[in-house]
Amino acid sequence: MNDRTDQPPKCFSLEEANLRLPLVRAIVKDIVTLFSDLHDRRERLNELRTRSEHSEYRDEVEAMERELEADIETLDTFVAELSDLGAELKDPLTGLVDFRTLVDDREAYLCWKFDEDQIGWWHELDAGFSGRRPVSELQETVSATSTGSHDTAHDSGPDNDGS
Numbered sequence: 001m002n003d004r005t006d007q008p009p010k011c012f013s014l015e016e017a018n019l020r021l022p023l024v025r026a027i028v029k030d031i032v033t034l035f036s037d038l039h040d041r042r043e044r045l046n047e048l049r050t051r052s053e054h055s056e057y058r059d060e061v062e063a064m065e066r067e068l069e070a071d072i073e074t075l076d077t078f079v080a081e082l083s084d085l086g087a088e089l090k091d092p093l094t095g096l097v098d099f100r101t102l103v104d105d106r107e108a109y110l111c112w113k114f115d116e117d118q119i120g121w122w123h124e125l126d127a128g129f130s131g132r133r134p135v136s137e138l139q140e141t142v143s144a145t146s147t148g149s150h151d152t153a154h155d156s157g158p159d160n161d162g163s
Contacts, residue, residue: 009086009100010086010100011100011101011102011107012086012099012100012101012110013101014101014110014119014135017099017101017110017112017119018118018119020085020086020087020099021112021118021119023085024082024085024087024097024112025114027078027081027082027085028082028089028095028097028114029095029114030078031075031078031079031082031089031092031095032092032093032094032095032114034071034074034075034078035075035092035093036093037071038068038071038072038075039093041064041067041068041071042068044064045061045064045065045068048060048061048064049061075092079092082097086099086100087099088100088109090129091129094113094114094115095113095114095115096111096112096113096114096129097111097112097113097114098110098111098112099112099119101122103122103138106124107125108122108123108124108125109122109123109124109125110122110135111123111129111132119135120134120135120136121133121134121135122134122135122138
């Protein structure tokens with residue numbers, strides 16, 4: 001949850017979002033690794049809880065619960081770091097991250113997954129991962145509208161002779 005609800009989310013150009021990827025990738029790597037580990041340890045903890053009526057497991061269960069709580073706080077910190085960078089974590093298991101952008105004056109998402117070299121996809125806010133489309137179909141529009149500049153590549157005005 002974002003504590004800065006009075007401020008609109010930052011919109012990124014494709015270039016701006018790609019420039020953040022080295023740091024985002026490092027944070028997402030930590031998230032994916034920790035999330036997977038937490039999942040495995042939760043399963044083990046659930047197994048131990050069923051046996052916890054035996055006193056020999058009670059101390060181990062309590063220790064694991066404390067460790068899980070601490071690691072969940074660490075995971076929350078990683079997610080907050082992503083948010084501070086303007087990235088929105090969508091799936092901690094696959095490392096799916098979205099960056100807000102503008103496409104034809106509408107908010108949309110630039111979409112990136114941990115196993116991808118760079119941002120190559122975008123989708124409408126309500127389309128989700130299954131609605132991903134290649135950024136190549138809108139690259140000029142995203143770069144121009146996100147930075148507030150005017151896209152002169154498609155301007156047929158008197159100052160643009162098309163060259």
